[in-house]
Amino acid sequence: MNKKNKKLFDTIETLIGAGTTVKGDIIATKSLRINGNLIGNIKDVANVIIGENAQVKGNIAANYVVIDGVVEGNITATDSIELLTKSKVTGDITTTVLSINEGAVFKGKSVMLEKEGTEEENNEEII
Numbered sequence: 001m002n003k004k005n006k007k008l009f010d011t012i013e014t015l016i017g018a019g020t021t022v023k024g025d026i027i028a029t030k031s032l033r034i035n036g037n038l039i040g041n042i043k044d045v046a047n048v049i050i051g052e053n054a055q056v057k058g059n060i061a062a063n064y065v066v067i068d069g070v071v072e073g074n075i076t077a078t079d080s081i082e083l084l085t086k087s088k089v090t091g092d093i094t095t096t097v098l099s100i101n102e103g104a105v106f107k108g109k110s111v112m113l114e115k116e117g118t119e120e121e122n123n124e125e126i127i
Contacts, residue, residue: 018053025058032062034069041073052086059091074108 013030016022020036027043035051041058042048048062054069065077068084073091075081080097083089083104094111 012049016054018051050087052084065095 011031012033014026014028014032016032016034016036016038018035021039022036023039025041025043026032026038026045028045030045031047031049032042032045033049033051034054034056036054038054038056038058042056042060042062045060045062047064048060048066050056050065050067050069050071052068056069056071057073059073060071060075060077062077063079065075065081066084067075067082067087067089069086070088071091075089075091075093075095077093077095079095080099081093081095082099083101083106085101085103087101088105090107092108092111093106094113096113096115098110098112100106
């Protein structure tokens with residue numbers, strides 16, 4: 001995890017521990033870490049960490065997403081997605097910044113969004 005992302009995750013508000021399985025959608029406004037299993041979607045979360053031994057079957061929508069476990073589902077992050085060495089992702093990814101570490105497995109397509117700039121900056125690109 002890079003230094004910028006590490007600082008964002010200094011305080012984890014919600015934790016699903018190893019050996020725990022949750023079935024259903026999770027909606028949280030703060031940081032979420034999953035070390036267990038989730039069968040359901042993660043929605044409207046600020047920051048999400050999927051731990052090394054975690055498994056998620058569902059879609060993820062957040063600002064920042066860091067994955068070191070297994071995800072089967074689409075991932076959308078407004079700011080960035082980081083796939084760590086032991087991650088395995090099957091699904092499509094949509095984000096502005098994507099980092100895939102050596103050893104990570106990604107099966108799907110990625111859509112890179114442009115970061116929103118000022119209206120003046122956006123007009124300059126058109127000209």
